[in-house]
Each structure stands twice: as structure tokens, then as C-alpha cells.
Amino acid sequence: MxxxxxxxxxxxxxxxxxxxxxxxxxxxxxxxxxxxxxxxxxxxxxxxxxxxxxxxxxxxxxxxxxxxxxxxxxxxxxxxxxxxxxxxxxxxxxxxxxxxxxxxxxxxxxxxxxxxxxxxxxxxxxxxxxxxxxxxxxxxxxxxxxxxxxxxxxxxxxxxxxxxxxxxxxxxxxxxxxxxxxxxxxxxxxxxxxxxxxxxxxxxxxxxxxKDIDQQFQWTEKDLVKEDSPYHGKISLKFVTAKTPIPPSAGLRGITIYSRGKLVNAPEYFSESTSSHFFQYLTGSINADFIDLLNEDVISTNRQSINWDQPDMADFREYLGELISETARDWRNKRAKKKEEEINTATGINTEHWMSTLPTDVKGPVQSILAHMTKNEDISESLNPIVNALYNIVPEYPLLHWRHLHLSIKDGVYDLYKNSQYGFAADQATKMYAARIREIAKIDEDGTRLADVFNLPNNKPPTIAINDLSTSSLKNMQEGQSHLTRGLMQGFRNPINHAPMDRVVPEIISELDCLNILSLVSYLVGKLDYAEEKLKEKADS
CATH class of the missing domain: 3.30.565.10 (Histidine kinase-like ATPase, C-terminal domain)
Known part of the structure; x- marks a missing residue:
């Protein structure tokens, strides 16, 4: 033959x-x-x-x-x-x-x-x-x-x-x-x-x-293909993102499609827009054996591309574009979370908690600064002091910090304030002020009567002097302490303590009100430091 x-x-x-x-x-x-x-x-x-x-x-x-x-x-x-x-x-x-x-x-x-x-x-x-x-x-x-x-x-x-x-x-x-x-x-x-x-x-x-990809994140069909998808059970996949951009020369950027174990479509992104830097990090594969079962042969002769104009393949391409977009969103979230973890480890700062304490108008700029500083793939040790400096400038609960309150007042109300209990925080500050007046003056009074300890009766020394009263200006400040104390008690302390807190506090005492009251109390408490120093000097002598 x-x-x-x-x-x-x-x-x-x-x-x-x-x-x-x-x-x-x-x-x-x-x-x-x-x-x-x-x-x-x-x-x-x-x-x-x-x-x-x-x-x-x-x-x-x-x-x-x-x-x-x-x-x-x-x-x-x-x-x-x-x-x-x-x-x-x-x-x-x-x-x-x-x-x-x-x-x-x-x-x-x-x-x-x-x-x-x-x-x-x-x-x-x-x-x-x-x-x-x-x-x-x-x-x-x-x-x-x-x-x-x-x-x-x-x-x-x-x-x-x-x-x-x-x-x-x-x-x-x-x-x-x-x-x-x-x-x-x-x-x-x-x-x-x-x-x-x-x-x-x-x-x-x-x-x-x-083998040459330093992998950072990975997704499979279990992560991306929903049970109600027409492709559930018909495809398997592995998407990988690298820690650093994949070199174009590697030929790995994009997703490769295989059918029956062999390439049928060279790596691509299935998207009209590939400007996002996400695409520089993405590689992976999809196994789609159903392609070989179609009545029409959609695989090119050299097995490098699919006929995406065929209706079944056009639908599949649209679906793959959605999968890539979903992966990109998740990648950004995972990457941001990873960066936070690296910053937390390097600086000891809980970034997520820190951001949660910032007002919206403050959080945006701070996040922008952090994103710019950490845009490189690795968190440099030289970045640590910069992040710490930013944290010191914009600490947790910055509005409270920026008031520069008297330390005793800040420490005393901190837990209430961070839990958004603004009315209770302001009330706690006034109580602390009242308690300190009673301690210095050795009296058992409360409310507006506490203001009397600062009065200047007939040019006699007050019970509590906030300065040496050597000038008329200093005497005016002494009288002002009395008036401000009386106003604080009359205009805030009494209404709060003689009304249902579940109604008055949320409706009347906002965060800004709380901060303003804390600043006033902090000012008044600071003036008591002079009286305490004099008492200590007298006791020492």
C-alpha cells in the first residue's frame, strides 16, 4: 500500500x-x-x-x-x-x-x-x-x-x-x-x-x-461567579494581581481564555477602557470548555482569538467585562486595606479607627495625603515619621483636640465625647468645675451660688481669687469669673439637670454646643490654677 x-x-x-x-x-x-x-x-x-x-x-x-x-x-x-x-x-x-x-x-x-x-x-x-x-x-x-x-x-x-x-x-x-x-x-x-x-x-x-509574578491578591470563580449567573458551573477562573506592575514584555497582562485545556484567546481585558492602572497588575485565566460545544466554530485557526461577534460570545465578553470591573473595585478596596495594615504595623496607628473619628471635611484631605504618600508599592520606613507627624497634627477626634482644653477637662470628658454623648460630656465638665470650686473654697454649695466665691464684697478679698487683684483690669477679670460662672450654671447646668436628658440633650446640645461649653469651662478651670497655687504656697509656709 x-x-x-x-x-x-x-x-x-x-x-x-x-x-x-x-x-x-x-x-x-x-x-x-x-x-x-x-x-x-x-x-x-x-x-x-x-x-x-x-x-x-x-x-x-x-x-x-x-x-x-x-x-x-x-x-x-x-x-x-x-x-x-x-x-x-x-x-x-x-x-x-x-x-x-x-x-x-x-x-x-x-x-x-x-x-x-x-x-x-x-x-x-x-x-x-x-x-x-x-x-x-x-x-x-x-x-x-x-x-x-x-x-x-x-x-x-x-x-x-x-x-x-x-x-x-x-x-x-x-x-x-x-x-x-x-x-x-x-x-x-x-x-x-x-x-x-x-x-x-x-x-x-x-x-x-x-513564577515571576509576586502575587498579592487572588480570585476564583467562587469569589466572582454568582449562583444566578448563566455561567455558574460552566467556567472556572483564577484572577491574580501582582504587588508591582507586570512588565508588558512578560506577555501576561490580561486574562487568557482556555477551552479543553488549551489557549483559545490571548490575554486581554474585555473592556473598552483600559486606562486604569489596575490593568497593569492583572493577570489570570478562565477555563470555558463550553466554547467548544457551540454549534459555530468561534476559535481562530491559530487559537489566539475568539470571534466575539458571534452572539453567544458577545454575551460572554460583556459578562467578562463585568467580572473584570468587579475585580478592579475589589482590588482597590483590598489594596487600600493592605496599605492601612502596613501603615498600622509600621507606625502603630490604627488608620481605620483614626479615619472614623475625623469629621467628613477633615477626613477627605487626610485620606488624600495618605494615599499620595503611600502610592508606592512598599511602605518606606522614612514615611513613618511623616505619618506620625500628620497624626499629631490631625489626631483622633481633632475638633476636641484643637480646642486645647485644660487637661483635666479633656481627660474627664473624653470617653463621653468620643461616644457622641455631647450633652453628657458638657454636663460632666461643668460638674468637674463645680467640684473644684467646692474643693478650693471648702463649701457645700451648687448651681449659681458657686459664683459667689469670686465676688469682691466691699473691697474684701474673695473666697477664691483668680489673680492678685492689683489692678482694675485684674479686678474686672475677677468679677467676670463670677458672672461667667453664674451664666454657665444658669444657662446650661440648671436646664440640663432639671430636664429629661433623653429629650433636651439631643435636641439642644449639638457637638458644636458641647465644644463651645467645654472651651468656656476650660477657660474658667484654668483660672482656678492661680488659687490652687496660692493655697499650696500658704500650706507650705
Missing amino acids: SLELKFDPRTIEHLGVKMYSTLPPALAELISNAYDADSPGVAVEFIELNKTPKSIVIKDEGDGMSLSDIQNKFLVIGRNRRNDDGDKPSNKFKRMPTGKKGLGKLALFGLANEIIVDTAKDGLRNRFKLNWADLLSSDSVYSPIIEIQDQQTPRTNGTTIKLSDLKRKSPFDLNSLADSLSKIFSVDPSFSITLKKGTDIVRVDGERRY
């Missing part, structure tokens, strides 16, 4: 050489063939002589091919295996086929001028050779050279393809190839990909694509 490959040579040249002129996508097609052949893995060996590429050997342990398979399947360009063999799981690993268009075999001619296929199936071995120059010079029908035909063999099923007289002239870089292949295939634990050159061996897996 002779073998024949029927074709238009221009088809081979355009679809083979031009579409698979670079190594990673061409190898990916040969690796996919091993996957579809139900092999547990594939080994690709690169052979060089003096750093010059000589050959590539691709070996699998899959189903192998009979002579009939070679003629009616492998050598038929454009054969749709799913139509011919059915779109069903493989026998051993229950894999759904990735091949569909029957063009992947043309990758052979994109890499080499001479190809030898050696395959065994059910105890019979076949080997044949393809030559690129002979193929191009033939007229629509090309007969590969059969070297072994239906030879009995103890070999187990599998296929080995050797590519010689390579078109590539530069040395092979295993790690670079492994990185590229890791972006083409998603993870399948039942299938291993091994690259070998000399004594160097590199294994390819889906996680490899993120």
Missing part, C-alpha cells in the same frame, strides 16, 4: 510555514496531538551540535496510529476529527479532544524540512518520512517515503516524531520555551510536558506562568 498526502502546496505554505513559523505554537500543536492521543505525557528533546539546532524529537505513549489511521486521518488536511470520530471523552483519561480543524499537523512544516513519523499501535509499527522540498514540488499529491510498514513489534502504543533539517538556527532556550508553553496550556494533572536538552530537563505546568 502506498501513502498519499493530497493538497494544494500553497495551502501547506500558508497554513503551515507562516502560521507556525515560531517554535512555541508549533510545538503546542504537536503536544496537543499527544494529549488527544490519550498519552499520559509528552517528552520533547532538543538536539544541538555546537549550539546549532539539529533536530527535535517529540515522543508520546498515546494510542499510536495504524497504517489506515496514517492515511485516513493523519495525512488528511482539514479533517474534522470530532465529526468523524465523535466529540467524546478518550478511553483512558476521559479527555475531550482539543483538535478540531485538522490543521495542527501543518506545524511540522513550519519547523523542519524533514519529518520522520514512527508509530506503533496494537503490535504493529509504521514509519514514514516527509520532505518539505519534495512536497512543494509535487502536484497536489505527495507520497511520503514508507520506511517500515505494519512490522510486528513489542513496542507499546505511541508515536515518535523526529524533525530534522530545522529552519531554526538559534540555540534552544528550554526555560523560555517552557514559559511560553505554560501560557498555551492550562493545568491537567493527568498530562505531563517535559522538555530536554542534553542533561537539562524542564517540566511545564500551568503554575509556571506565574
Whole structure:
């Protein structure tokens, strides 16, 4: 029996050489063939002589091919295996086929001028050779050279393809190839990909694509795909954001779509606007096997893009845009929270609590300053004193702080004030003032009668003097202390203490009222310091 490959040579040249002129996508097609052949893995060996590429050997342990398979399947360009063999799981690993268009075999001619296929199936071995120059010079029908035909063999099923007289002239870089292949295939634990050159061996897996990414946050379908979504249970995903912007040269910015374990759409954002710096940090993948089940073939021949004009895919793209937007919002929240935690650790300041104590008109500018200072990825130690200085200028409950109250008053009302009990805080301050008057004057009075201790009766010394009364101005201040004290008690203390607090306090005493009263009380209490000092001097003498 002779073998024949029927074709238009221009088809081979355009679809083979031009579409698979670079190594990673061409190898990916040969690796996919091993996957579809139900092999547990594939080994690709690169052979060089003096750093010059000589050959590539691709070996699998899959189903192998009979002579009939070679003629009616492998050598038929454009054969749709799913139509011919059915779109069903493989026998051993229950894999759904990735091949569909029957063009992947043309990758052979994109890499080499001479190809030898050696395959065994059910105890019979076949080997044949393809030559690129002979193929191009033939007229629509090309007969590969059969070297072994239906030879009995103890070999187990599998296929080995050797590519010689390579078109590539530069040395092979295993790690670079492994990185590229890791972006083409998603993870399948039942299938291993091994690259070998000399004594160097590199294994390819889906996680490899993120090896150079310093990951910060991650999302899966459990985080983003809602139960009422039409795509719930139909897709799985992994979105990752890096701590620092992903270099454009990495080829990882954006989300890659896979179907049946293989790339069908190169990384992108599914958004009309990509100006946000969020997109510099985003990478990830979506597994959407349902794409292969659509009646219409929406996957491009080179498996780099999807036909997004197709109605089902247009809906899917819109949904993906929403997922990306939701991820961006969550990323900003997570990132801000992370920055807060870093500041908290570095400075000992609870930023969240600090912000919660600031009035709205103060909080906005402070947050803006912090955001500007912490816009870099890492919180620098040199930033700590700056944040602490800002905290000292704008501390928790700044309106209370900025009043510069007498320390005894500030400490005495602090808990009430921070719990928004403004009426009680102001009342507590007046009680503290009254108690101090009684303590200094040694009296048992309350209310407006407390003001009498500051009176100047017939030029006699007052019970409590707030200065030395040596001038008329100082005497006026002494009388003012009496009047202000009487006004405080008459205009605030008495109404508050003789009315239901649950009605008067919320309706009458606002935060501003409270602060104003505290300032007045603080002023009056400060004047008592003079009297206490004099009493202490008298006691010491």
C-alpha cells in the first residue's frame, strides 16, 4: 500500500510555514496531538551540535496510529476529527479532544524540512518520512517515503516524531520555551510536558506562568461567579494581581481564555477602557470548555482569538467585562486595606479607627495625603515619621483636640465625647468645675451660688481669687469669673439637670454646643490654677 498526502502546496505554505513559523505554537500543536492521543505525557528533546539546532524529537505513549489511521486521518488536511470520530471523552483519561480543524499537523512544516513519523499501535509499527522540498514540488499529491510498514513489534502504543533539517538556527532556550508553553496550556494533572536538552530537563505546568509574578491578591470563580449567573458551573477562573506592575514584555497582562485545556484567546481585558492602572497588575485565566460545544466554530485557526461577534460570545465578553470591573473595585478596596495594615504595623496607628473619628471635611484631605504618600508599592520606613507627624497634627477626634482644653477637662470628658454623648460630656465638665470650686473654697454649695466665691464684697478679698487683684483690669477679670460662672450654671447646668436628658440633650446640645461649653469651662478651670497655687504656697509656709 502506498501513502498519499493530497493538497494544494500553497495551502501547506500558508497554513503551515507562516502560521507556525515560531517554535512555541508549533510545538503546542504537536503536544496537543499527544494529549488527544490519550498519552499520559509528552517528552520533547532538543538536539544541538555546537549550539546549532539539529533536530527535535517529540515522543508520546498515546494510542499510536495504524497504517489506515496514517492515511485516513493523519495525512488528511482539514479533517474534522470530532465529526468523524465523535466529540467524546478518550478511553483512558476521559479527555475531550482539543483538535478540531485538522490543521495542527501543518506545524511540522513550519519547523523542519524533514519529518520522520514512527508509530506503533496494537503490535504493529509504521514509519514514514516527509520532505518539505519534495512536497512543494509535487502536484497536489505527495507520497511520503514508507520506511517500515505494519512490522510486528513489542513496542507499546505511541508515536515518535523526529524533525530534522530545522529552519531554526538559534540555540534552544528550554526555560523560555517552557514559559511560553505554560501560557498555551492550562493545568491537567493527568498530562505531563517535559522538555530536554542534553542533561537539562524542564517540566511545564500551568503554575509556571506565574513564577515571576509576586502575587498579592487572588480570585476564583467562587469569589466572582454568582449562583444566578448563566455561567455558574460552566467556567472556572483564577484572577491574580501582582504587588508591582507586570512588565508588558512578560506577555501576561490580561486574562487568557482556555477551552479543553488549551489557549483559545490571548490575554486581554474585555473592556473598552483600559486606562486604569489596575490593568497593569492583572493577570489570570478562565477555563470555558463550553466554547467548544457551540454549534459555530468561534476559535481562530491559530487559537489566539475568539470571534466575539458571534452572539453567544458577545454575551460572554460583556459578562467578562463585568467580572473584570468587579475585580478592579475589589482590588482597590483590598489594596487600600493592605496599605492601612502596613501603615498600622509600621507606625502603630490604627488608620481605620483614626479615619472614623475625623469629621467628613477633615477626613477627605487626610485620606488624600495618605494615599499620595503611600502610592508606592512598599511602605518606606522614612514615611513613618511623616505619618506620625500628620497624626499629631490631625489626631483622633481633632475638633476636641484643637480646642486645647485644660487637661483635666479633656481627660474627664473624653470617653463621653468620643461616644457622641455631647450633652453628657458638657454636663460632666461643668460638674468637674463645680467640684473644684467646692474643693478650693471648702463649701457645700451648687448651681449659681458657686459664683459667689469670686465676688469682691466691699473691697474684701474673695473666697477664691483668680489673680492678685492689683489692678482694675485684674479686678474686672475677677468679677467676670463670677458672672461667667453664674451664666454657665444658669444657662446650661440648671436646664440640663432639671430636664429629661433623653429629650433636651439631643435636641439642644449639638457637638458644636458641647465644644463651645467645654472651651468656656476650660477657660474658667484654668483660672482656678492661680488659687490652687496660692493655697499650696500658704500650706507650705
